[in-house]
Amino acid sequence: MPLPTIEWEGDITGRIRLIDQTLLPTELKFVYCDDIKSIWHAIKTLMVRGAPAIGIAGAMGVVLGAKNIHTNDTTTFLKELRHVTEYLGSSRPTAVNLFWGLARMERVALENKDKPVKEIKEILLLEATKIQEEDKAICRQIGEHGAGLIKEGDGVLTHCNAGGLATADYGTALAVIFKAKEHGRHFKVFADETRPLLQGARLTVWELMHADIDATLICDSMAAHVMKLGKIQCVIVGADRIAANGDTANKIGTYGVSILAKEHNIPFYVAAPVSTFDLTIKSGEDIPIEERSPEEVTCGFGKRTAPEGVKVFNPAFDVTPAKNIAAIITERGVIHKPSHKNIQSVLGNHGS
Amino acid sequence: MPLPTIEWEGDITGRIRLIDQTLLPTELKFVYCDDIKSIWHAIKTLMVRGAPAIGIAGAMGVVLGAKNIHTNDTTTFLKELRHVTEYLGSSRPTAVNLFWGLARMERVALENKDKPVKEIKEILLLEATKIQEEDKAICRQIGEHGAGLIKEGDGVLTHCNAGGLATADYGTALAVIFKAKEHGRHFKVFADETRPLLQGARLTVWELMHADIDATLICDSMAAHVMKLGKIQCVIVGADRIAANGDTANKIGTYGVSILAKEHNIPFYVAAPVSTFDLTIKSGEDIPIEERSPEEVTCGFGKRTAPEGVKVFNPAFDVTPAKNIAAIITERGVIHKPSHKNIQSVLGNHGS
Numbered sequence: 001m002p003l004p005t006i007e008w009e010g011d012i013t014g015r016i017r018l019i020d021q022t023l024l025p026t027e028l029k030f031v032y033c034d035d036i037k038s039i040w041h042a043i044k045t046l047m048v049r050g051a052p053a054i055g056i057a058g059a060m061g062v063v064l065g066a067k068n069i070h071t072n073d074t075t076t077f078l079k080e081l082r083h084v085t086e087y088l089g090s091s092r093p094t095a096v097n098l099f100w101g102l103a104r105m106e107r108v109a110l111e112n113k114d115k116p117v118k119e120i121k122e123i124l125l126l127e128a129t130k131i132q133e134e135d136k137a138i139c140r141q142i143g144e145h146g147a148g149l150i151k152e153g154d155g156v157l158t159h160c161n162a163g164g165l166a167t168a169d170y171g172t173a174l175a176v177i178f179k180a181k182e183h184g185r186h187f188k189v190f191a192d193e194t195r196p197l198l199q200g201a202r203l204t205v206w207e208l209m210h211a212d213i214d215a216t217l218i219c220d221s222m223a224a225h226v227m228k229l230g231k232i233q234c235v236i237v238g239a240d241r242i243a244a245n246g247d248t249a250n251k252i253g254t255y256g257v258s259i260l261a262k263e264h265n266i267p268f269y270v271a272a273p274v275s276t277f278d279l280t281i282k283s284g285e286d287i288p289i290e291e292r293s294p295e296e297v298t299c300g301f302g303k304r305t306a307p308e309g310v311k312v313f314n315p316a317f318d319v320t321p322a323k324n325i326a327a328i329i330t331e332r333g334v335i336h337k338p339s340h341k342n343i344q345s346v347l348g349n350h351g352s
Numbered sequence: 353m354p355l356p357t358i359e360w361e362g363d364i365t366g367r368i369r370l371i372d373q374t375l376l377p378t379e380l381k382f383v384y385c386d387d388i389k390s391i392w393h394a395i396k397t398l399m400v401r402g403a404p405a406i407g408i409a410g411a412m413g414v415v416l417g418a419k420n421i422h423t424n425d426t427t428t429f430l431k432e433l434r435h436v437t438e439y440l441g442s443s444r445p446t447a448v449n450l451f452w453g454l455a456r457m458e459r460v461a462l463e464n465k466d467k468p469v470k471e472i473k474e475i476l477l478l479e480a481t482k483i484q485e486e487d488k489a490i491c492r493q494i495g496e497h498g499a500g501l502i503k504e505g506d507g508v509l510t511h512c513n514a515g516g517l518a519t520a521d522y523g524t525a526l527a528v529i530f531k532a533k534e535h536g537r538h539f540k541v542f543a544d545e546t547r548p549l550l551q552g553a554r555l556t557v558w559e560l561m562h563a564d565i566d567a568t569l570i571c572d573s574m575a576a577h578v579m580k581l582g583k584i585q586c587v588i589v590g591a592d593r594i595a596a597n598g599d600t601a602n603k604i605g606t607y608g609v610s611i612l613a614k615e616h617n618i619p620f621y622v623a624a625p626v627s628t629f630d631l632t633i634k635s636g637e638d639i640p641i642e643e644r645s646p647e648e649v650t651c652g653f654g655k656r657t658a659p660e661g662v663k664v665f666n667p668a669f670d671v672t673p674a675k676n677i678a679a680i681i682t683e684r685g686v687i688h689k690p691s692h693k694n695i696q697s698v699l700g701n702h703g704s
Contacts, residue, residue: 024659025658026659193657194573195571202657205658205662206659209661209662215663216662217663217664217665220547220571221604222670224605225641226665228607253574259612260612289577298553300653301652303653303654305550305553306554306557307378307561309561310569313574314570314571318574318577
């Protein structure tokens, strides 16, 4: 079972324990946050990363903030709590899950404004734990729904890190892999290193090794050759955003892997929570692609590896068309041959 | 026009000037070799690399050795020259072109054993220059034959480094690009960085920038997305070995690029001298694939980027099937739709 990325230790007087992801894979170090400054710093410096994990960190940060508000006056408490959420929100202003977590905590506090401060603090801790438990349940349901897709003796390819470090628990793509292992199946995983930021090399193989799963690291450019050698029977990746027709945005390189899988008749699966679907987006063409800094490509390893002044194109994501995806694995079930119709029939009317 | 990788300066009393490729792209430094120890060191430490360039370095090394043999007795001279070639051969014992160059130089010396030592030394210098000139001519002929394949306004994708640094002059894939530029055509080149050793980032974009060609660096995993955006009209790569049926071994990642090109209806070209064909090999299945050290993947940038003890698969090459190749560009002409028959008709009876 994967190590927990983030945990609350103790009662309302307790603290947050988290894995410093910036030191992985060379060092496994737990960081303890006792006040909002330290959790703000942890979020800011990417010690904790991954959309669901950041949401949980924000919610637990609100509990830390509440703990350190020393008043019995509810109005004063709520006013100071607002400063706490505003402060925590400034740690990563573009992280949607962070604001979602902070807003949910503030709403719960307001809903209970007639209760004594001590009780509100306890309700806030319960809510943060609930957010974490909900995420855990989603991860495990995704894992259960997908586990059957990995057969005895299979080789599984994954790209980037859709693992436990980014979530409360099992992750998404890796949840499927962890659950298949729990079901007693034997298989091998090949992990693309995932340039430019090497999440596969730094995080995915680390998580797999910790879960005692047979993991082999390859460069992204080796996936086609490994498939040709017959070593891969399925591909499982996560997702950043899924359009109403099933087109899926994920880490750059995913689209290429989907083409290679098609060429070698290998099924290509996406594992993602229902919250990843954006049904207001008709197709992948409407998903904006963020471009990131050239330095990630030219000096991503503490050493310059390309000429000064070279032009660089560094898109962070690409879009895999639904036709290349055999199935999308969600906590509500598996959507085979994703299409507008097949997605609706599993998701119902959900839109995020 | 590209900078010359390796040059002989002066007459028989002269020296070798070469670009220290290990310092690229952050520093352009010329190294001067005046004796066989210094050229041995340059070959050994990869200051000079690339099959044709190593052959030339070996041949010029023999001239350096000859220069420093101080005798007028031909028998003594030839005996000492043998020590020179043996010594130089120990610099990179697996480099076929090195031995080819050394053997050719020794043969020429033996063929002229009835002449005075001074004259043999001059003949050796002429032969080394001839080897270089032959390679230059081959590069330029490849470039001329291929230049027409790049159209005005095209985007060209290349993988790894098949450029001038590896050869006497224009390279192979890059020769086509340099010649298209000489013909006045305007186009853009996208260069895959080419993990694990980053020849694209370190060498290819450097050469293109020096030749004033519009070059953009991307990670290998971005090629599919760039193709989907309509930015690529043709792919040109080099080759390490071509089988009788046209199956082509080249740097790892090439096979994947060929599949992506097919998916996007983009022609995929290989540029290579006739000497790259090995007609004794029937198909790509018989080409052995070298596996290299895991450290190239896990700590290739002076910094560890994957967990200690992780399993790594690091094949150096892959094989692109002839059916994915639109044409092979050689110094004797362009082989369209490469097949056993079409290759024979351009190459005649050549086998290497």
